Amino acid sequence: MSFRENAKIIKTGCLGIGVYEIWFETSDIAKAAKPGQFISVYSADGSRLLPRPISICAIVDNKLRIVYRTVGAGTKEFSSMKEGESLSIQGPLGNGYDVNATYASKDAIIFGGGIGIPPMLELAKQLNCKKQIVLGYKDELFLNEEFEKYGTVTIATEDGSCGTKGNVLDAVKAHNIKGDVIYACGPMPMLRAIKAYALENNIECYISLEEKMACGIGACLACVCKSKDIDDHSKVHNKRVCKEGPVFNAKEVEI
Amino acid sequence: MSFRENAKIIKTGCLGIGVYEIWFETSDIAKAAKPGQFISVYSADGSRLLPRPISICAIVDNKLRIVYRTVGAGTKEFSSMKEGESLSIQGPLGNGYDVNATYASKDAIIFGGGIGIPPMLELAKQLNCKKQIVLGYKDELFLNEEFEKYGTVTIATEDGSCGTKGNVLDAVKAHNIKGDVIYACGPMPMLRAIKAYALENNIECYISLEEKMACGIGACLACVCKSKDIDDHSKVHNKRVCKEGPVFNAKEVEI
């Protein structure tokens, strides 16, 4: 079940250069939300009609947190909003991570890359197992300290300014990090590398994909990704990121 | 000379059902403004591109006041703005009234009808002569008390709830109001009747016209009215309300 709400902003903040957070007070959305799901955020400016999909970063009672990077006009608009104002949001959308699945009790490696890091925070909080958390940044860190209470955090930065110089897999190698199930969200090259790594090492692997969206609820077929098998809903090799995803078993999608 | 500014709102208010005021602090516009001129007010919502022309109701140092009725989405947006916020405005635009002309020392009748009343306030303030002020309303009054310091105020209301029941000319008859020059702003039927009255009584008459505008500065030829003679600029029987007007000698325009 998902909902459309005009949600009150109860807190905003800036977490780094171009990285912002908003806390919403919701009637129903937060209560229904799972880690890995997302919300559609709508612009108040009539020239921008499509929703901006943003992952849920934290769920606390009826409160929802998003952390996002300013990319274009939509996210810039959101970053100018203030406490007390409202935004139209819809959700929770997508499948999210299943923290009650059998595999979810295995030793986990949680990978987050760049602006793919925020959704992993609520996942790390809700997973009830041994957690290795590997976060990859370009340079400036954000959210990393908040992960520490949920597991062992390892950092990789492209410029080497903190942790391992390189990407998250470089950090895995450098620290000999091991696990039996992988959860990952981040840029496509990172996801491809992680998928390959998981296959090689025969580790179960769940990844979160992105695609441009129009409806965000599975009706328009804008946001498909290629699936290995014929999908049950589409009857072709396409799965909807907004509905069957954004979280996929890495084996079932071609990336 | 006119200017484009992002002007700070220093005061807002509601003067009656659906009638609002905004006071702007301007860099240059107020200093250059004359009564009868207008400003273009731009929407912050990207779906509305054209300016809303609104008359200048008061000029005090570098401050400008507008009084407007909420009609559609644009004026509704303005009415939701708060002190401290800004709006993009351009002006002063149009010719305005010439308070230094020879005729401007004659005994004046100032007519304002409905939302045509606001521009007459600054005119009443600046005219240095004997002033009869006749204000016509549907029912609810606004601004009328502010006129009292500038002349004798007579009220007409359509529903008879205040003053003469009927229109402004009914009030003129009822109170035997006389003058040698007329200034008028209001709905078209009122202006037509006043023009006829002025011709009959051989009184000089200046009226303020309205038309849909795109540029507001005389370039696009959207806002023309029919002129009696071939206009000097257009070389046809058209005058631009935004440039040659909005104030016209009633004799030179066909209404």
Add this chain to the structure above:
Amino acid sequence: MPAESVNMSVNIAGVTFKNPVTVASGTFGSGMEYSEYVDLNRLGAVTTKGVANVPWPGNPTPRIAETYGGMINAIGLQNPGLDTFLTRDIPFLKKYDTKIIVNVCGKSKEDYIDAVEKLSEAPVDMLEINISCPNVKEGGIAFGQRAESAMEITSAVKKVSKKPIIMKLSPNVTDITEMAKAVEAGGADAVSLINTLTGMKIDINRRTFAVANKTGGLSGPAIKPVAVRMVYQVANAVNIPIIGMGGIASAEDALEFIMAGATMVAVGTANFNDPMTTIKVIEGIQSFMKKNGIKDIAEITGCVK
């Protein structure tokens, strides 16, 4: 549902719709996903996403791009094929008290005929033939930009169809009335317009097209004035009813189409911005009618001449 003191029902080719509001094909799926937000019983009809005789994979991604006051799409008519559609989507819709308009796509005349034949025995109310999709290489718009081929497809599907046929017209033509007259001559029971305007967006940073298909169909409020104009022109050129669409996001928008001559209207892209748009449009038309003393929607259909 509130008791209606005004008559909003309309009739097209013998089918009675409880109100003149449906959805634009492709923007509402088969209603399943939207049924979380909208009571489908409230709608005059559900118009389903284009379906073909066999499954189609559609175009590569990105399939859409936002534009000023609208969007471009090049979904490429991905669909699960009629077999799945008939056993999954139609039974779902039959649970609701609303009419069903099935939008049909094809790559050749034979495809259309095959699909229409298969649909002839299905419990659906009308078929809408999409000869105006700009996003597929074969078929689609190619049929919708030449009067002769539009007429030909129309008579071909009419010959095999047991359901009334709506022909969906492309706005990417010099003279829309010529196309409307052609499908009327071919036997169409109604026309729907407009499909999308062919458009393009360039991603200047990546120096490539914003949608993988290069061009896509422009829809949304941005195109409404073109749609209203075409509905008006067609209303004055043919005698068959019109389902009007293109940028409808409010009751005021819908009333523009109705006054221009549309018997029914469809809400498309606006569903993406607000899934409750259809209901707002229905309620808004109703209160406009009440406020203005209009007893039957027919009083204002085509009232602006």
Add this chain to the structure above:
Amino acid sequence: MPAESVNMSVNIAGVTFKNPVTVASGTFGSGMEYSEYVDLNRLGAVTTKGVANVPWPGNPTPRIAETYGGMINAIGLQNPGLDTFLTRDIPFLKKYDTKIIVNVCGKSKEDYIDAVEKLSEAPVDMLEINISCPNVKEGGIAFGQRAESAMEITSAVKKVSKKPIIMKLSPNVTDITEMAKAVEAGGADAVSLINTLTGMKIDINRRTFAVANKTGGLSGPAIKPVAVRMVYQVANAVNIPIIGMGGIASAEDALEFIMAGATMVAVGTANFNDPMTTIKVIEGIQSFMKKNGIKDIAEITGCVK
């Protein structure tokens, strides 16, 4: 004006423009009114409002209506006639260091020829022939919707013109490349596109048309995707340079047109929203070039294939 480290100048038919930015005819008058806000010396060219051999009164009011992300206009080519234009507007523009493109309208082939002949000796740089105005009964769009008449008018004006000729195309056609090829065959030195899309708005409360002329031309950001698509198609169909327009309001918009194949671009409706748009576009293109190491604007003209 800041020293430019990048080369923004472009050449069309032997005329060199200091940068690729002009204004769309009819949205800027002859520049007089805008010169209060814009230093006309900064512009690549000023394109003037359509002018005819004799004064035209234009259409009744209301002549415009706002639409979602755009506007409809039916000015009807009001203009003071060439005599006044040549003695008032041209001398005004000659005071500035910018090129002058004169937009010419007519109701018949003879009108166009007459106007072009009168302009041949005038100190202007290029003529833009408007065969695409949807708002006048005779002439205008009628010439711009059929390839043969477009070609005919082109060769007729080319025969008498001593200035390079730009033919301005209408987007209200099934196939824009056919029109572009026709005017190229007729001898056009360049094409400009797009003129407005024919649109309509209905005032549902007054139950009549929002503009007195019933239909008008839709312009503004709303139509940009259609314009970019057509520029791209034409760039791949003809060998003459293109002046692109339709909804340009920012440097990013302008760069879309340039990458799609436009040598020059024009800012139209956006001037109404912000009179400084042209300058912002020029400065924005310049900084995009600097940021991306583009030395000459020609490097990116038509770079998206």
